[in-house]
Amino acid sequence: MENIIKTFLLTDLLKGLWTTFKNQKPSKVVTEQYPLARPPVAERYRGAPRLNNHPETSETLCISCNLCALACPEQLIVVTSERNPETKRKDLTTFTYDVSRCMFCGLCEDACPVDALELTQDFELATFTREGQIWDRQMLEEGPLPVRYTH
């Protein structure tokens, strides 16, 4: 009997359709309107790299120890430095970071002893050229400037 009802009244199919229908309530809509609305990413998100400056003196925090370059599996960080004869310390001269080869694993960030290199919440890294993917020190300190779309 049950089977006859099922065969002729299509209860099994209607049950599925009802499930689909139930999920159409506007309050259940989960689609994000990117790029109009940028989704918030988590605090620990591993996105665009940044080279931090000291908040007061705005001097770079990087001590040119080269640990990040050694930790990176892709060997895409190049740090060069110069010995400062006055302070007897190494001064950072250039810092390049090839974003196109980076897999955002976070090993460089973990390796940095002074928290100078950090992976931030920016995730819009597209550029028009391949050269644009190679970030120099200035770019790393300022961060990318993605286009914000508005109505």
Added chain:
Amino acid sequence: MAATTLVPPPVQDDTFLDSNELVLNMGPQHPSTHGVLRVILKLDGETVLGADCVIGYLHRGVEKIAENRTYQQFAPYVDRMDYVAAVSNGLGYCLAVEKLLDVEIPPRAQAVRVILTELNRLASHLLWLGTHALDIGAITPVFLCFREREEVLSIFEKYCGARLTTHAFRIGGLQYETYDTFEKDCLAVCDLMQEKVKEYHDLLTGNRIWVRRTTGVGILNAADCKDYGVTGPVLRAAGVPWDLRKAQPYSGYEKYDFEIPTAKNGDTFDRYIVRMQEMEQSCRIIRQAVESIPEGPIKGKVGKVIKPPPGEAYVSIEAPKGELGYFVVSDGSLNPYRLRVRPPSFVNLGALDKMCRGTLVADVVAIIGTIDIVLGEVDR
């Protein structure tokens, strides 16, 4: 004009043209092959006489890369094999190196590892369910599954900062401490899944189209499973209760109370049911683990430089797709001497020919879906 009779040239019986056999190339660019799998099908009308897989379109030489990276540096690469279940890959690799190093993992790290791998099992099975149903022709489940998968991925994002290629574990334990609402989020996902699995059952389990498309399709019995070395849900659907979490517990799985779902017939429908039940069991494990998560350190005694003593270690874990094994050989230097991965997708794919024989062309798609392969792992 003289009448000519058209007589076809005599042909031998075994020539290709005379027979009814047709060779059909499916893929590598085919939406239902879940990546870049090429299957050469030999058909007699609609019936499949045999299937030949051509793989390697996604080969990246991961095992070779390992030989040129230090142990820590290689960890992110394993995520790129089975990118749907990156956390499980990371766990397998870390366990293998930890076995070489012979370090103790703190209980807190073990509990968090279990939670994250089980969450990953949920994510992997949800993706499988959505795409498998989509292949067979049911479009709704994929949207619902991806919505729920999003909740799991957002836990990964909050925990370690990445959603897919997570790099969540480090050799010796964890890098990141859990965030504030971690426990609450995990329990919320379990509650949500319990409710949503019912919804999937409403959509598919009773649906006559689904039942007819899957019942009796791609049967692989227990003996064949063992012959082919097939593991995971495919093996369990054939009635063999083999689960490495129970058989050789790792990371403290022996502490949790859960069942191994099995089925009898080993067809596509049974594999669907087994995976659905596995999701519920995963929720059970997550609940238990979250409630008993101990306090303490999250990293064992490993130095900054990892230099295992010469030797070799093989560790296999129960990944969402089956037995995932890592074999690491160390010569005492900073890099692995050799690293070999036993990928479940690759081994399970070997049984495709056996499962396809005698079925219809349209069922091949269902069978590829039911094995649950990820080509990144097949090709490595």
